[in-house]
Amino acid sequence: MANMEKIADKLAILPAQPGCYLMKNKGGDIIYVGKAKVLKNRVRQYFVGAHDFKTTRLVANIDDFEYIVTASEKEALLLEINLIKKHTPPYNIMFMDDKTYPYLKLSKEAAPRLEVVRNTKDKKADYFGPFPDSGAAYDMAKLLNRMYPLRKCRQLPKKECLYYHIGQCLGPCIRPVDEAVYAQMRNEIRRFLKGDVSDTLAKLNEQMLAASEQLQFERAQEIHELMNSIRHVVDKQQIDFKDHLDRDVFAYYVDKGYISIQGFFMRGGKLLERSLSVTPLYEEEMEAFVAFIAQYYAHNPLPNEILIPREYDAGMLRELYGEKIVQPQRGDKVKLVEMALRNAKNAHEQKFTLVERKDQQKQLAMGQLSRIFQKEIHRIEIFDNSHLAGTFNVSGMVVFLDGEPHKPGYRLYRLGEYRSDMDSMREVLYRRYFRLLKEGAALPDLLVVDGGYQQVEAAKEIREQLDLDLTICGLVKDEHHNTSNLMDDRGTIIPIEKEGPLFFLLAQMQDEVHRFAISYHRRLRKKAMTRSILDEVEGLGEVRKKAIWKKFGSLKNLRAASVEEIRTVVPEKVAENIYHLLHNLDQIKNDA
Structure with a gap:
């Protein structure tokens, strides 16, 4: 429940200026970041009037908030994007999920290289993409590196490599290569990646016929397969703009408190499609749409044009991207925008039921936990230890907020000399909660140890030693080491319905903490094994x-x-x- 007395005092002094606000839970974690044209009005809206269930749940977790005043709404938007990336709040729409799209990078070095990248910040290169999936990008890179003898090595070696001997590199490491040769390759690759493959196919067809006439049938077959690969990778699109410009097209659809955003990416006049998942909506729909586009272009190059529906308020987007924002009124561009709108609606209708069901299952699981322990459960911390015959003794802690993994809260611990599983659990819990006490940070609503009663007893010892107000439980496992039931701090088994939402949440938590701890353990082992x-x-x-x-x-x-x-x-x-x-x-x- 929100601390309304403290919040009311802060609401009274909010400025009527643009800025960002950061909502925090009772543990001091930032759970939501928003921006506002007028902070005073926007932040107050969360605490007055009726809301839908999802917003009500967000507000119930708010214990405090901070705000940052900016000079303009545009500055607030840019600050919001940086704060979301830094804090990854669980209630924000994280469209990009910290990922970027794959591109093909053709370097402008004397001896150029072609490779798949996700970072497009190197100005000494040409970029082609984004590709709808990484597999398509790697297929294209493999095909072009097979067709053109580009440099394959990241740094020039002192002698030639295998690629030189099989004719897939000109060997700039051992002999000078005429600049005109590489310049011609660059031009042909650029045309190819913009969809102009007719010259390449015609040239290869001539080579195939010549090889057949010289009775080099294996060579002819190889060229024939290469031509088929080109036709497969560079598939003709239904929409083909003859001006060969790069365009991005965005549209959204909102229903029942969820938003679906569709993006089409056109490169060289040809259409690549990228469907984006349905996501809960906690803010105004246009604000979410603008935030998504700003997040996307924080990591990706701007195209020649960005098309959006004419009905949208494009003011903020024009402030960010100027004349690149286009709201077409007629012709093929309107058809493209309408297709994006239809796809956004279709994606929403297809995925909404599944997304809503998943959301409901999390709510049911957290509600059941709250009833079991007779308190509101929002933040759960779960620990697991890993070692190999007492060596590489480590522990991992994962955090779940309202039934979702909260990765910024994850922690890894390298423990001291192994004596027993109980000692390892005591050590990691003491280190974790002594630090929280020292920093004055809030404790979790529930501590889960991945083990039986002995592990629970170890946790109880630390609770008493540090005088903590901490609810403890353990995961009981079956003979196959899978989650079976819960155990409270008195050792009482709490049966869990095997097909129920709480069972699946507990299993997910166990899998996640085990994966996290064992991955760290393996990294340490690998590092030690690779020492020379x-x-x-x-x-x-x-x-x-x-x-x-x-x-x-x-x-x-x-x-x-x-x-x-x-x-x-x-x-x-x-x-x-x-x-x-x-x-x-x-x-x-x-x-x-």
Whole structure:
């Protein structure tokens, strides 16, 4: 329940200016970030009048709020995007999910490379995309690198590689390549990626016929398969604008408190489609739409035009992107916008039932937990430990807020020497909650330990030692180590319906904390396993180590090499250090 006395005092002094507001729960976590043209009016709306169920649930979790005044609504929008990215609040619409779309990057270096990237900030390159999925981007990169002998290495090596010997690289590492040759390749690749493949197909057809006439049937078949690959990857689109401009088209549909946004991305006049998921709506629909577009272009290049329906208020978008915002009135562009609107509605209708059901299941599960423990449960922290015969002893903590994973709250712990599972649990819980006490931070509504009564007892010891007001329970597992039931802090088994929403939430929590802890454990093991005896050699860094392994391939070959042979890869002093270290090891083994 919101702390209305504290909130009412703050509402009374809110300024009538634009800015951002940050809603916090009783634990001090930022659960929602919004922007406002007039802070005083917008923030008050949350605490007066009736709301739909989702907004009511958000408000029930608000214990405090902060605000930041900005000079304009545009500044507030840009600040909102940065705050959402920084804090990842659980109630905000995270359309981009911290992901970016794949692009093909053609570098402008003397010896160019073509690769799939998601970061488009390097100005010394051309970018083509976005691609509807990463598989299509990698297929296209593989095809073009097969067709054109571009450089494949990230850095030029000192001698030629396999690609040179099979004719897929011109070998700029060992011989100069005429700039005109690479310039022609760049131009052909640009035309190809803009959809003009007729010249390429005609050229390949000539090569296939010539190979057949010379009875080089395997070569002819290879070219024929390459042509089929081109036709498959560069499929003709239903919509094809002859001006070959890059356009993005956006539209949204709102119903029953959820919003669905559809984006079409046109590159070189050809249409690529990207459907976006249905998401709960906690703000004005146009504000959510503008925030989505701003989030998208924070990570992606601007096209020539951004098309939106003519009915929308484009004021804020025009402030951000100027004349690139187009609201077509007639012709093919209107048809494109109408198609985006239809797709947004269709996607909403197709996915809404599933999304709503999932939302209801979370609410039911959290409600059942609240009834079991006779208190409101919003924030849950769950711990799991992992080790291998007492080594690499670690623990992971994951956080669930209102039934959803809250990844900013996740924590990893590297524990001390392993003595027992109980000692490991005591250590991690003491470290976690002593720090919260020291910082004056709020405790979770429920602490879950992934284990039986002994683990619960370990948690109770720390609760008493630190004098915590903390509700504790354990996950009871069956003979297959799967979640079976709950156990309260008295050791009483609380039966859970196996097909019920709480059972599935608990299973999800157990899987998530186990994945989180074991992944950290494996990373530590892998790091230890990949340590090399060469780590002990003075003057030998990662680059030189890679060069050593590339030259000799194994420790056995390196041990058999002379100082002079090792000197061909690293400086003389380092070569001597390597030689003496390896042969001193041999002497130690012999003495033993």
